Amino acid sequence: MNGHIRRAEPRDCARLAEIEVFSYRLNFYPIFQSDDYYFSELTVAELAEKYRREPELIRRTLVYDDGAVKGFVRINGSEIEKLFVEPVLAGHGIGAALLEYAVREAGVRSLWALEKNTRAIAFYARHGFLPTGERKPEEDTEEYLLRLEMA
Secondary structure (H helix, E strand, O other): OOOEEEEOOHHHHHHHHHHHHHHHHHHHHHHHOOHHHHHHHOOHHHHHHHHHHOHHHHHOEEEEEOOOEEEEEEEEOOEEEEEEEOHHHOOOOHHHHHHHHHHHHHOOOEEEEEOOOHHHHHHHHHOOEEEEEEEEEOOOOOOEEEEEEEO
């Protein structure tokens, strides 16, 4: 893939929301199985509007763009808040490009990953992010997040 990584812009709000909603459904619905949340509360339109109302979210977001936005990473200080790739494009190097850029250009050193999201934990481990042993409960659930840091 021949994309470039750039800062997100307000015009990206709908696309960011679309990637995030479908990634959440694919990766987290099987764990939490909340129809109310994943199919009623979490909608592309509502999330895109949230992005428009909170421009700070856009400022902290980098996108992979090859003519279409195909993934994004949101950074807070030296920590990744979110990294999502268009689900049908998983495995094409987009997530790796975003993660490597975030480490190299934004100084990212850590992140939290859902303990049961073993696919994500394995992906991060391949890129040098290893569990620290630190865990915390995921808000309003019985699940846990693991802290990963660059080795």
